[in-house]
Amino acid sequence: MKVGFVGAGAAGGALARALAAAGVPVVAVTGKGPERAHTLAAAIPECAAVPTAQDVADRADLVVLAVPDRAIAEVCASVRWRADAAVVHCSGAHSLDVLEPARAAGALVGGCHPLQTLTGAPEDAARLAGSVFGIEAEEPLRGMLADLVERIGGRPVFLSARDKALYHASAVLISNYTVTLAATAAGLWEAFGVDRRDGLRALLPLLQGTVANLEQHGVPNALTGPIARGDAGTLERHLNVLADYRPDLLPLYRELGRHTVPLARERDPGGAADRMADALLALLDGCGEGGE
Numbered sequence: 001m002k003v004g005f006v007g008a009g010a011a012g013g014a015l016a017r018a019l020a021a022a023g024v025p026v027v028a029v030t031g032k033g034p035e036r037a038h039t040l041a042a043a044i045p046e047c048a049a050v051p052t053a054q055d056v057a058d059r060a061d062l063v064v065l066a067v068p069d070r071a072i073a074e075v076c077a078s079v080r081w082r083a084d085a086a087v088v089h090c091s092g093a094h095s096l097d098v099l100e101p102a103r104a105a106g107a108l109v110g111g112c113h114p115l116q117t118l119t120g121a122p123e124d125a126a127r128l129a130g131s132v133f134g135i136e137a138e139e140p141l142r143g144m145l146a147d148l149v150e151r152i153g154g155r156p157v158f159l160s161a162r163d164k165a166l167y168h169a170s171a172v173l174i175s176n177y178t179v180t181l182a183a184t185a186a187g188l189w190e191a192f193g194v195d196r197r198d199g200l201r202a203l204l205p206l207l208q209g210t211v212a213n214l215e216q217h218g219v220p221n222a223l224t225g226p227i228a229r230g231d232a233g234t235l236e237r238h239l240n241v242l243a244d245y246r247p248d249l250l251p252l253y254r255e256l257g258r259h260t261v262p263l264a265r266e267r268d269p270g271g272a273a274d275r276m277a278d279a280l281l282a283l284l285d286g287c288g289e290g291g292e
C-alpha cells in the first residue's frame, strides 16, 4: 500500500520516517509551503515532494492528513477523492466528520492518532515505537491501520467517536499539563534566586524518578510526599508560603491536593493519610488550622 502525507510537520514527519524505515512505501508528501515537504521527501527513498494535496491523493492509496486540526476539513474538502482511496487524519480530538467529503466520494476514512509528544526532532520517529495509537475506523481500514501501527512498533487502541474527546483530554492532562506543572514548579525557584531554567534542571531527576515509579509501581503506589504520609504540618507550611509568595497558585495546589488525598488513602488503607484525611482535606479547603 502506497502512503502519502499532507503535512510534513512534527506528526507527519515522524510518521512518514517511521513508516519508511519499516519498509512501507511513502511515495509523496506536501505541506502548506514547500520547505518542510522537500526536507522530508529528501530523507525518504523514492518519496516525492509535490505541490498540492491533490497530487498526494493522486499517487497514494492511503493519504494521511497530518495538518493542524483546524485545517483537516478544509484540506479534505479541497481534494477530489477516488472511491478506492483511504484517508486518515492524526487528530486525537476530532472524529471522522471532518473527513465527510472523502467518505461521500466512497473513500475509507479513519483517524490514527499517535499518543506521543512530537516536536519535529529527529528522535521523534523512533519514539513512535512503543507508543499507543488511537485508531478510529471501520473495517477494513481499522485492520490496515492496526497493521501499519504494529509495523512501526506501536500499539493500536480502538476508539469510538464518543471516546475521542475524553481520550484526548487524558493525553493533555498527562503530557501538556505536566509541562505546565514543570514550569510552575521551576518558577518557584526564582523566589530563592535560581532562575526557572536551572530550577527545571534541578527538578528533572525528581520528575524522572516519579515516571520510573509510575512505570514500576503504578497508581496509587507511586505516590510519595506529605499527603501520602498524612503530614498535615508540611501541607500547612506549603499553603502558608504560597499564600505569601504566590497566592495565584493556591487554587491549583489545593485542587491537586484534593485529588491526591483519595489516592493516598487508596495506597495505604488505615495508614496515616487515611487517618488524617479529614484534616488534610480541611486544610486544602482552607478550613483547617492556618487556612486562609
Ligand SMILES: NC(=O)c1ccc[n+]([C@@H]2O[C@H](COP(=O)([O-])OP(=O)(O)OC[C@H]3O[C@@H](n4cnc5c(N)ncnc54)[C@H](OP(=O)(O)O)[C@@H]3O)[C@@H](O)[C@H]2O)c1
Residues within 6 Å of the ligand: 006, 007, 008, 009, 010, 011, 012, 030, 031, 032, 033, 034, 035, 036, 037, 053, 065, 066, 067, 068, 069, 071, 075, 089, 090, 091, 092, 113, 114, 115, 116, 117, 118, 119, 120
Ligand atoms: N505534534 C504532536 O505531538 C502530535 C501528536 C499527535 C497527533 N498530532 C496531530 O498531528 C496533526 C498535525 O500536527 P503537527 O503537530 O504535526 O503540526 P505541525 O508541526 O504544525 O505541522 C503541520 C503540517 O501541516 C502543513 N499544513 C498546514 N496547513 C496546511 C494546508 N492547508 N495544506 C497543506 N498542508 C498544510 C504544514 O505545512 P508547512 O510545513 O508548510 O508549515 C506542516 O507541514 C494534528 O492533527 C495534531 O493533532 C500531533
